[in-house]
């Protein structure tokens with residue numbers, strides 16, 4: 001397909017406000033794309049490379065302005081381009097206002113006419129364009145992306161200049177937008193999916209599945225056209241090509257249990273998402289980020305983990321967590337110091353090390369597992385990881401999940417109290433809290449669906465008086481913990497719950513210093529406290545309950561802060577609790 005035809009169709013789509021009409025235009029575009037259907041499907045979305053491919057053109061706006069200026073003629077500078085852009089606001093409009101091909105005109109005058117890069121020649125001078133094909137554009141942009149090292153800037157500008165020099169105004173408009181990732185003609189992923197289904201008469205859900213496993217709109221379009229539904233259904237995950245990550249919504253324990261009866265519960269690790277692709281056949285281990293960027297070189301620990309522990313091709317989904325010397329998790333900011341690092345990785349590793357924890361398995365034993373329920377996928381994950389532990393040939397089933405390195409534990413429960421204690425353990429171990437997952441759910445790449453919920457952040461907080469506490473145990477024996485919370489009821493205070501979660505050791509030490517002077521009585525580990533200190537606490541829900549003297553109980557209370565500015569007399573009252581419960 002000529003690039004001029006593509007630009008012309010892109011212009012029609014750009015001017016079309018109605019979504020359905022846009023789908024119809026993209027359908028026609030794909031139907032007419034011939035051999036270049038893969039490229040056209042990508043270009044329409046403003047992509048030069050498939051979605052799974054993290055290659056970038058690696059060309060900044062200023063290099064693009066330079067190329068435009070050169071193609072526009074000797075009397076135009078990059079500054080002029082930038083100034084026009086400031087006036088017009090959009091690079092496509094700027095490029096479309098120049099008359100390209102001036103360099104060829106100049107060449108013709110001096111007897112040259114073309115240059116040997118093929119860039120300035122042909123029939124496309126003086127802004128007429130017309131001979132450039134989408135394939136030439138794609139190939140030139142691939143060469144441009146591949147240019148690296150010294151001289152690469154000039155090479156990139158030369159290649160781009162060559163393309164602009166052969167463009168008409170409309171071609172230049174869409175070339176500039178494509179190069180700067182500003183295509184924006186209203187063609188999203190859903191549009192291309194619907195257009196493929198309509199153009200080649202295949203069901204949308206089958207196109208959707210093929211897109212999920214391949215992350216390649218171009219290939220799916222071609223296979224839908226050439227091989228129909230059977231071809232689409234035969235598409236599989238490829239070890240080495242990233243899959244979009246399944247995402248979570250915020251949600252409460254109560255909602256999760258109501259919907260699923262039994263919830264899968266996991267710790268929510270405070271790190272960065274990683275997808276591990278391991279294939280001993282080609283000796284390749286690749287690690288991808290949540291955005292499908294290749295981060296392998298930045299995370300040698302993950303590669304070593306795979307080399308030491310895995311045996312057959314797998315795709316695992318998990319989180320990489322920064323750890324201190326004892327293996328305890330460090331805050332998220334520490335992972336960031338490692339995650340996309342390109343230089344001095346060994347040095348950075350000395351400062352902060354990371355470890356992977358996997359919670360899902362998308363492919364193992366030659367089988368794609370996306371359609372399997374979470375529990376099956378987790379069992380497969382366990383068996384992939386247990387092999388490494390089980391070198392002695394002992395009974396793999398008897399090995400405790402906790403002893404399997406790299407395995408995130410999955411509890412299945414319908415008991416809110418058990419979930420509360422898993423949440424408390426997660427926080428105590430220095431993690432972010434919990435994830436709730438529907439045990440029956442399949443893996444939906446790229447979806448922020450309702451089958452994965454991260455426990456909702458507390459929206460409301462309460463200011464409660466601390467009226468009691470317990471001495472801790474073991475390492476925490478010298479700290480007060482598990483604080484009893486009360487609210488005002490007229491002149492009195494009535495209990496409403498206990499908070500033990502959300503508090504670091506450092507904070508516990510501070511709270512002990514603050515509360516110890518207010519101890520009125522002690523029995524065993526329990527202490528009564530004179531009402532003096534006010535805590536701000538978050539919670540998930542207020543329930544009517546006989547457990548506490550107020551008649552209410554806070555579900556999942558979490559410590560937020562001490563309120564030194566508040567006296568017990570300014571703490572929240574039972575009336576506020578009643579009002580909040582009614583909301």
Ligand SMILES: Nc1ncnc2c1ncn2[C@@H]1O[C@H](COP(=O)(O)OP(=O)(O)OP(=O)(O)O)[C@@H](O)[C@H]1O
Nearest residue numbers: 247248266267268269270272273319359408435454
């Ligand atoms: N056990 C787990 N299961 C799934 N995701 C987990 C788990 N532990 C940690 N995570 C992280 O939590 C994220 C899930 O939340 P969400 O899908 O909303 O991603 P997010 O937008 O990056 O949110 P957040 O900033 O809360 O991590 C995952 O992307 C993953 O990085």
